[in-house]
Amino acid sequence: MLRSPRLCAGCVYLHCPSLCCSAGSRRSVYVQSTLRRRPGYRTLERDLIQLQQQQLFQIFVVVSLRKGSSGNTYSPEITQQFPKMVRNQAEDQLNVIPKFCFPDAQDWKPSAQMPSETFSFVLTGEDGSRWFCYCRKILPSGKGKRLPEVHCIVSKLGCFDLFAKILEEVERRREMSAALVYPFMRSVMEAPFPAPGRTVTVKSFLPGSGNEVLTLCRPVDSRLEHVDFGSLLQCVSVGKLLQVFASLLLERRVIFVADKLSVLSRCSHAALALLYPFTWQHTFVPVLPASMLDISCSPTPFLIGVLAPCLPQLLELPIEEIINLIPDLCQLGDEDCILPSKLQAALQQILEDREEILRQQDGDSSGDQQAGLSALVSEAFVRFFVELVGHYPHHMVESSNGIKELQRDNFRKSHPSRGVRQLLQLFMDTQMFAGFIQDKELRKGGGKGLFETRAAAYLDSYPESEPCGVNKFLKGLGNKMKLLQIK
Structure with missing residues (x-):
């Protein structure tokens, strides 16, 4: 097996001035051999096919805090479970x-008092x-x-x-009676x-209300089932978001830091959703418990979220090649030049002008702003991958x-853009x-x-020989985006 190079873990601080770690200027990219492919790669399309006609969930549990034998310490325990599972069934997960x-x-x-989250x-x-x-x-x-629960x-279904x-309906019934x-x-x-x-x-x-009917709906577009791009863009600047995207694209290590569980959860899922139609194959822990922070020392790719109070403890760990934390995204020195310049410029323009774009699309209609934003952002990144591969x-x-087999060298060399060819040289090894x-x-x-x-x-x-450019990228987003033009 190939041994992965040692990487710097990228710390992105959400909702606060971004913290980061600086590393040497040497490009350090996690490379996985594609010659010994293991079966069972996860893909969105395969998951969706396998999950059709399944029940909505496997287990529902209530986790409560139990006071320890000494002092005022507490430990979380599963106090209720539905349905009751056969012994040893999914025991590790539970x-x-x-x-x-x-x-x-x-x-x-x-x-x-405590707000629900x-x-x-x-x-x-x-x-x-x-x-x-x-x-x-x-x-x-x-x-x-009272203690929270x-x-x-x-x-098995990803539909946040x-x-x-x-x-929310569970909480409403719990406030009346746990028996409901x-x-x-x-x-x-x-x-x-x-x-x-x-x-x-x-x-x-x-x-008091009698029979009630709850209507549950899935988005038409499966890409939008588990994402909140609005929260991600509120927490991370456009420039830093593109750096995070570039780091994930090359399967590096990224750590999100935030004060709230909900922020970590939403931003982590949204960041991985940018990779569609590709699927993250590595460690993904949106919210990492304080007792498991040593996972951040792993030399393999990951995306993890850490609560801000855990940051001092995190910095004491021997995370490889971290030199210091500065108000910027953790960098290996090349995050700004990984993406081809013209494609990056097109993405940046769309993200920075997103409010104006949506306003021109909707006119006087309020519409579903979150759905519109998610569709716009997702479509822009899909277009990026269309241009790339x-x-x-x-x-x-x-x-x-x-x-069928991909002729790898011909595939890479045939692209007319030098920047795209350089990125493909690295991306094809992920x-x-x-x-x-x-x-x-x-x-x-x-x-x-x-x-x-x-x-x-x-x-x-477009002719195969035509190089990609910002105008072509923007026009290619379809009818929704045809108002976009570079003058």
């Missing part, structure tokens, strides 16, 4: 859930499978100081807004996972035994790219996803 539900150890104390984390199994855990921390109803839904709505929660969750479990753009109704009885079908060659191409090589027929549709339109509209 054992770690309490730590992730209460990662903010400094807040483990009774309180008379929704956040999420992801558990990854040895086989690469992922469990999405959607949580809502609440203060149970009562008088005087966390309601956690564990699902849908589960956040369920958790489980009948509601039983109704939710029996409901099928809706297809994109479709809705599913959950019927339940609520004292959209020509791959021209270089997929089918052998005599019917197996696991994300290996998984994407393997999926294309193994796929036999079948429908085309959104990226393939955009790439086909791109190849039909």
